[in-house]
Amino acid sequence: MDFLDAPDEAEFRERFRTWLADQGDAIKRSHSDDEYWTSLGDWHHRLYDAGFFALTWPKQYGGHELPATYEVIVDEELAAAGAPPKPSLGYLIQGFSRHGSDAIKERFLPGLINGRDRWCQGFSEPDAGSDLASLRTTAVRDGDEYVINGHKIWTSYSDVAEWCIVLARTDSDVPKHKGISAFAVPMRQPGIEQRPLQMINGITTEFGQVVFDNARVPAENMVGEPGEGWAFAMTTVSHEREPHTLGFAARYLKAVHDLEAQARATTLSSAQAAELAWAFTEAEMLRLHTARRLSEQLDGVKHGPEGSIDKLLMTWAEQSVGHAALALGTASAIAGGSAEGLDFYLYSRAQSVMGGTSQIQKNLIATRILGLPTS
Numbered sequence: 001m002d003f004l005d006a007p008d009e010a011e012f013r014e015r016f017r018t019w020l021a022d023q024g025d026a027i028k029r030s031h032s033d034d035e036y037w038t039s040l041g042d043w044h045h046r047l048y049d050a051g052f053f054a055l056t057w058p059k060q061y062g063g064h065e066l067p068a069t070y071e072v073i074v075d076e077e078l079a080a081a082g083a084p085p086k087p088s089l090g091y092l093i094q095g096f097s098r099h100g101s102d103a104i105k106e107r108f109l110p111g112l113i114n115g116r117d118r119w120c121q122g123f124s125e126p127d128a129g130s131d132l133a134s135l136r137t138t139a140v141r142d143g144d145e146y147v148i149n150g151h152k153i154w155t156s157y158s159d160v161a162e163w164c165i166v167l168a169r170t171d172s173d174v175p176k177h178k179g180i181s182a183f184a185v186p187m188r189q190p191g192i193e194q195r196p197l198q199m200i201n202g203i204t205t206e207f208g209q210v211v212f213d214n215a216r217v218p219a220e221n222m223v224g225e226p227g228e229g230w231a232f233a234m235t236t237v238s239h240e241r242e243p244h245t246l247g248f249a250a251r252y253l254k255a256v257h258d259l260e261a262q263a264r265a266t267t268l269s270s271a272q273a274a275e276l277a278w279a280f281t282e283a284e285m286l287r288l289h290t291a292r293r294l295s296e297q298l299d300g301v302k303h304g305p306e307g308s309i310d311k312l313l314m315t316w317a318e319q320s321v322g323h324a325a326l327a328l329g330t331a332s333a334i335a336g337g338s339a340e341g342l343d344f345y346l347y348s349r350a351q352s353v354m355g356g357t358s359q360i361q362k363n364l365i366a367t368r369i370l371g372l373p374t375s
Contacts, residue, residue: 003291005073013073019050020081027083036084038205041160044087044115047074053086054113057093061109068297075247079254085247091239092119092165099182099224099232108163108184120161122152122185122210123233129154129353130360132167132233133176137212139168139183144219146170146183148191148212154354158208159194161187165236166212167229180229184221191215201346237356238307248314249290252283255321255344259328272327279317279324286317305368308361315351315358322348 005013020027026046047053048062055070057063064070078085089112096109111117128135137150148168158164164185171179195209224232256279263276293303293310303310322345329341352358366372 009069009073012070013077016052016074016077017081019052020077020083023083027081038160040084040087040157041115041118043084047086048114053115054093057109057113061105062113068294071247072250072294076250078247079250082254085251087115089113089119091236092121094239095165095182095232095236096223098235099228101224103220104184104223117163118157118161120155120158120164120187120210121236122155122158122164122166124154125151126153130357133180133230135167135169135180137166137168138172139166139170139181139217141170141219142216145216146219146222148183148185148215148217150212152210152212153197153207155208155210156206158187158210159196159205163187164210165223166217167233170226170229174227177230178227180233181226182223182229182232183217184223185212185215185217189215199347200349201343238304248318249283249287252317252321253287255325256280256283259321259324259341262328268328272324275320275324275327279320282317282320286313289313305364308356308364309369311355312358312361312365315361318348318351322346 023046026043044053051064052074054061054063055066055074056068057065059065074086093109093112096105096112100108108117112119122137123132123135125135125137135150137148137152139146139148146168148166150168152158152164152166155164164187166183166185167180168183169179170181173179191212191214193211193213195211196204197207197209198204199207223229256276259276259279263272268276289310296303325341325348326345329344356364367374
């Protein structure tokens, strides 16, 4: 495989690198505090207005229709510069593109892509996380609207979002997977209550709970037909689990190289050295795996349940880097130094839960790829 840039890609990389160098304090925000999450909208606008966001999406909706390699270049250069990652919206854009009508796509995709409309995702519930099909939120037709009642959790950016893509049960008389529909719900209305959740590393604005109490949504805001919400969900989560789509591989390698530089300035114990070596191995493994996935994508290969393999590998890589960061950085954090290593470790623990637990990913691999029986 040729990892070198083609001439057009090299020119794009240099142009983006130059732009990043001119962004000043905008790229110096910590990735593990509330300021980062509240400023993410501004970062989205900066990237989009400069022509460095939505590179692969149709021009009709504000994209650039470039090959996926250009998104990888952006991810690599953002990581190298220590800049915030680009907003992870590709999975929602995929869902709207594949399941939305032309009217829905024309209405919602431009604002989603250019960042003028901020979105959150209302899928998980307190009693329906990995078993998403058991969700209890309901949407009942009332004339030209649906009335929504229920409780969502782990809803990223819900406190700043104007819109939420909500999965709700519209039919209780069919199998649970077939009675779910998807809606684009306006968030600034009576009947929607925000309940922020403080994370273990101190962040208070990334996750939240959202309670819907007779909230309303126009019937025309249903994405797809009634009962197609499960198909919408499967499209979004399959892309949500792809590390090359999220740009994580480059960021993990950057973290490992930073830890290596830190290690060269001190004497490591054998346990610390082992943690760092394993983190490098896992991060490099993920980089090569995502390169293969990218190559397949450029050849027109569509992935389905294979996304569960990607998600497991991504989890192992992030948590290995987190363990190394903890091993090398905790002592200095406790002594009053930088707490970034501890923050990285604490955040990495969520990777085996968010986007579908590791246990669920193993079940999907067993049944949908290996063909093993379910009982």
